[in-house]
Amino acid sequence: MSSHNESILREPLITGKNITYARITEEVLWPVENKPNKAWWIGFIVAAMGASLWLVAVGYTFWNGIGSWGLNKTVGWAWDITGFVWWVGIGHAGTLISAVLLLFRQNWRNSINRSAEAMTIFAVICAATYVVSHMGRPWLAYWPLPLPNQFGSLWVNFNSPLVWDVFAISTYFSVSLVFWYVGLLPDIATIRDRATGLRRRIYSIMSFGWTGSVKTWQRFEIVSLVLAGVSTPLVLSVHTIVSMDFATSVIPGWHTTIFPPYFVAGAIFSGFAMVQTLLLITRKVLGLENYITMFHIESMNKIIVLTGSIVGVAYLTELFIAWYSGAEYEQYAFLNRISGPYWWAYAIMMTCNVITPQLFWFEKIRTHIGISWILSIIVNIGMWFERFVIIVTSLHRDYLPSSWVMFYPTWVDISIFIGSIGVFFTLFLLFIRVLPSVAMAEVRLLVKTSSEQAKLKLLQEGKLKAEEAEFYKESLGKYDSVEQGAYANV
Amino acid sequence: MSKIKYILGLFDDPDEMMNGIDKLKQNNFSVYDVYTPMPIHGIEAKLGVKRSRLPIVAFCCGITGTCTALTLMWYTLSYDWPMNIGGKPNFALPDFVPISFELTVLFCAFGMVSAFFIKNHLFPGRAPRVMELRATTDKFVIAIDANANTNHTHIDELLKEAGATEIKHNDRKYVSYE
Numbered sequence: 102m103s104s105h106n107e108s109i110l111r112e113p114l115i116t117g118k119n120i121t122y123a124r125i126t127e128e129v130l131w132p133v134e135n136k137p138n139k140a141w142w143i144g145f146i147v148a149a150m151g152a153s154l155w156l157v158a159v160g161y162t163f164w165n166g167i168g169s170w171g172l173n174k175t176v177g178w179a180w181d182i183t184g185f186v187w188w189v190g191i192g193h194a195g196t197l198i199s200a201v202l203l204l205f206r207q208n209w210r211n212s213i214n215r216s217a218e219a220m221t222i223f224a225v226i227c228a229a230t231y232v233v234s235h236m237g238r239p240w241l242a243y244w245p246l247p248l249p250n251q252f253g254s255l256w257v258n259f260n261s262p263l264v265w266d267v268f269a270i271s272t273y274f275s276v277s278l279v280f281w282y283v284g285l286l287p288d289i290a291t292i293r294d295r296a297t298g299l300r301r302r303i304y305s306i307m308s309f310g311w312t313g314s315v316k317t318w319q320r321f322e323i324v325s326l327v328l329a330g331v332s333t334p335l336v337l338s339v340h341t342i343v344s345m346d347f348a349t350s351v352i353p354g355w356h357t358t359i360f361p362p363y364f365v366a367g368a369i370f371s372g373f374a375m376v377q378t379l380l381l382i383t384r385k386v387l388g389l390e391n392y393i394t395m396f397h398i399e400s401m402n403k404i405i406v407l408t409g410s411i412v413g414v415a416y417l418t419e420l421f422i423a424w425y426s427g428a429e430y431e432q433y434a435f436l437n438r439i440s441g442p443y444w445w446a447y448a449i450m451m452t453c454n455v456i457t458p459q460l461f462w463f464e465k466i467r468t469h470i471g472i473s474w475i476l477s478i479i480v481n482i483g484m485w486f487e488r489f490v491i492i493v494t495s496l497h498r499d500y501l502p503s504s505w506v507m508f509y510p511t512w513v514d515i516s517i518f519i520g521s522i523g524v525f526f527t528l529f530l531l532f533i534r535v536l537p538s539v540a541m542a543e544v545r546l547l548v549k550t551s552s553e554q555a556k557l558k559l560l561q562e563g564k565l566k567a568e569e570a571e572f573y574k575e576s577l578g579k580y581d582s583v584e585q586g587a588y589a590n591v
Numbered sequence: 592m593s594k595i596k597y598i599l600g601l602f603d604d605p606d607e608m609m610n611g612i613d614k615l616k617q618n619n620f621s622v623y624d625v626y627t628p629m630p631i632h633g634i635e636a637k638l639g640v641k642r643s644r645l646p647i648v649a650f651c652c653g654i655t656g657t658c659t660a661l662t663l664m665w666y667t668l669s670y671d672w673p674m675n676i677g678g679k680p681n682f683a684l685p686d687f688v689p690i691s692f693e694l695t696v697l698f699c700a701f702g703m704v705s706a707f708f709i710k711n712h713l714f715p716g717r718a719p720r721v722m723e724l725r726a727t728t729d730k731f732v733i734a735i736d737a738n739a740n741t742n743h744t745h746i747d748e749l750l751k752e753a754g755a756t757e758i759k760h761n762d763r764k765y766v767s768y769e
């Protein structure tokens with residue numbers, strides 16, 4: 102049956118009174134079916150300016166070559182790969198939320214998976230642009246593909262992690278896109294059936310002719326489940342392979358076996374931080390407080406503190422192993438990280454990734470929207486510095502002290518980075534205007550079981566154990582979208 | 592015979608709709624299809640819809656991907672143009688694991704989703720065959736073939752009894768062609 106009573110001990114996933122299927126549709130589609138408000142326009146104009154800056158800077162790079170960046174013969178990888186890994190990392194949360202949490206039957210994913218997946222796709226697009234532009238000759242970007250000999254020189258070397266990365270990132274991007282779009286079909290059909298004229302035509306094409314018949318839904322659910330099953334190892338494999346770009350080299354500071362799990366934890370960490378950054382604003386601006394509740398925010402903060410701690414353990418393990426290995430170069434690489442000329446980058450990384458996220462152990466802090474938002478930004482900054490520390494401080498002092506240098510970014514480096522953030526936000530803002538930012542079909546599933554009103558009804562029926570009812574009422578205290586007064590005499 | 596082609600029972604509540612299906616079944620009426628704005632768990636068993644075989648398609652496509660990847664890497668690096676890379680074996684299986692895995696996932700995902708689209712006739716630009724426009728928003732719709740089930744008044748009664756908020760007698764199958 103579609104509805105059964107969920108245990109009262111679980112927090113509600115939808116709050117508010119009189120939530121109906123129609124109201125969910127109305128509220129979620131409000132930004133899609135109405136003219137954008139001022140906040141959206143301001144955000145969009147700022148983001149579009151960033152995106153234009155990106156176009157200028159990338160155009161300049163293509164025209165003049167990557168000599169326009171601050172790279173030198175010692176530091177051959179700097180902000181480009183830092184930006185690439187940063188964006189790929191951010192692109193991990195979406196598929197994690199939609200796939201891993203689906204397998205674990207975490208129903209709170211239902212209201213955040215759509216926008217998180219969209220974020221994933223846009224982040225991977227940003228990452229991919231870095232890959233193309235750092236090639237130097239982007240018109241030869243097809244060279245890592247396995248094309249026959251006559252086309253280039255030889256077959257690609259499949260032993261190389263850089264080639265693995267081409268396969269991993271492109272598979273990840275295309276499978277995430279498919280997963281996201283299949284999930285969108287029923288919601289696009291909703292927009293289609295409510296629209297008229299040209300809008301209806303456009304959404305009709307995009308809906309693929311979705312009807313919502315029994316057989317369609319049955320297959321849809323199977324497809325979602327199997328896609329979740331294959332995406333779960335996929336999402337873990339992607340950052341593993343990204344880390345192998347470094348780990349299989351012989352550069353001290355990169356050549357460590359801890360890299361795959363350390364990178365994956367870092368990716369989930371930064372991905373959830375970015376989801377938090379975006380959703381806290383989206384929830385407010387689009388008025389989705391009833392669907393993205395305090396429970397969702399708190400759950401994501403818990404994941405951030407968990408993965409942040411894993412990352413912290415990885416940092417300390419790296420240091421310990423460098424010392425314990427007895428390898429001179431390895432030891433120097435880490436000594437240089439901590440106390441060399443880039444000590445400040447290392448300090449920022451440690452503070453933002455290991456120390457400040459620990460504040461989420463306090464319930465007051467993890468259920469405070471403003472502090473959560475600021476901490477999520479701090480995590481984003483910290484994770485950027487993590488990649489900068491790994492890449493630049495491992496390279497800038499190589500085996501030959503006469504070639505030791507510092508890296509100084511040029512205006513092009515800086516513009517590409519700021520511009521890529523602009524591209525990301527432009528795409529995200531367009532997304533919330535044309536497609537539903539909450540998976541309506543999946544949220545409808547929660548109305549009869551996990552909503553506040555369903556649980557209130559259970560309370561009013563009065564067949565619950567007193568201590569369980571009390572526990573539930575206490576757990577509602579943290580919600581900002583629940584009318585606490587309603588529970589005084591239930 | 593009347594011109595009525597389909598009888599639609601519109602429900603606000605999925606449980607009442609399930610109840611409606613039960614009632615129709617008990618009275619030997621056949622249900623043509625059910626249109627809902629969200630997946631209804633357990634409805635397949637009620638309507639006798641068979642288990643989907645898509646996971647088998649997914650498995651076959653996945654295995655095809657694994658074989659493609661391994662064949663490609665064997666052909667290029669061990670057969671067509673073997674190279675001495677640091678004296679290591681040409682067919683270096685551990686190195687081939689990541690790409691074999693990625694192609695398995697890629698083929699599996701695309702193969703299964705294509706099969707899903709083909710079997711359900713979903714493709715961009717397909718005219719949506721919708722019987723009731725609100726079925727994608729908030730109505731749970733049972734569609735009954737009016738020619739196969741002739742006692743229309745009885746059907747109406749049963750639907751109303753189960754809690755249908757609206758009953759429609761449509762003389763055309765799909766509304767979305769208008």
